[in-house]
Amino acid sequence: MNLAKRAARAPDTMPLLLNIESLANGPVRLKGELSPEELDMETLDELVKANEPLDYDLMAERAGDNILLRGRLSMRLQCECARCLQAFVHGVELPDWSCLLPLAGEEKIELTNVSADLTPYLREDTFLAFPQHPLCETGCNESPKWTEGDGKQLKIKEASDEPSEASVWSKLDNMNLE
Numbered sequence: 081m082n083l084a085k086r087a088a089r090a091p092d093t094m095p096l097l098l099n100i101e102s103l104a105n106g107p108v109r110l111k112g113e114l115s116p117e118e119l120d121m122e123t124l125d126e127l128v129k130a131n132e133p134l135d136y137d138l139m140a141e142r143a144g145d146n147i148l149l150r151g152r153l154s155m156r157l158q159c160e161c162a163r164c165l166q167a168f169v170h171g172v173e174l175p176d177w178s179c180l181l182p183l184a185g186e187e188k189i190e191l192t193n194v195s196a197d198l199t200p201y202l203r204e205d206t207f208l209a210f211p212q213h214p215l216c217e218t219g220c221n222e223s224p225k226w227t228e229g230d231g232k233q234l235k236i237k238e239a240s241d242e243p244s245e246a247s248v249w250s251k252l253d254n255m256n257l258e
């Protein structure tokens with residue numbers, strides 16, 4: 081595992097760097113975790129907190145003028161149910177994640193010397209898998225106590241679904257510019 085040499089440095093401030101020259105000898109396994117500090121994810125949803133590491137177990141290989149990443153991403157989110165407000169843990173699992181990163185052309189990825197920072201790509205796709213409307217269990221119908229006798233607040237919550245989705249996309253647009 082070529083990540084072993086990273087162990088000497090503080091693990092909670094390390095981006096995921098891939099030395100692309102190392103791929104000349106064949107696929108490289110990348111396994112570890114990205115800390116919440118490294119991910120710097122704002123969830124845009126007070127019901128979802130991304131305060132635990134993102135685990136990854138990936139194979140990276142050259143595919144023509146691209147780097148192909150394949151493997152598993154997973155992350156635990158601390159959520160509050162949108163209906164009953166109960167706290168629960170939601171596991172984001174991307175067991176068959178893959179990503180193609182061009183090394184040439186207009187979309188090519190940015191390199192620092194011979195290293196590519198893979199952190200933004202893992203962050204983006206994990207972020208897309210966050211629950212839009214977290215529920216403690218499928219079909220939870222319990223209304224939060226504080227809305228009893230006051231349907232107005234509940235309505236506002238329901239109506240806010242679409243704008244929050246739109247802001248997720250604008251957030252991603254901003255990330256692409258980085």
Ligand SMILES: [Zn+2]
Nearest residue numbers: 161164216220
């Ligand atoms: Zn619930």
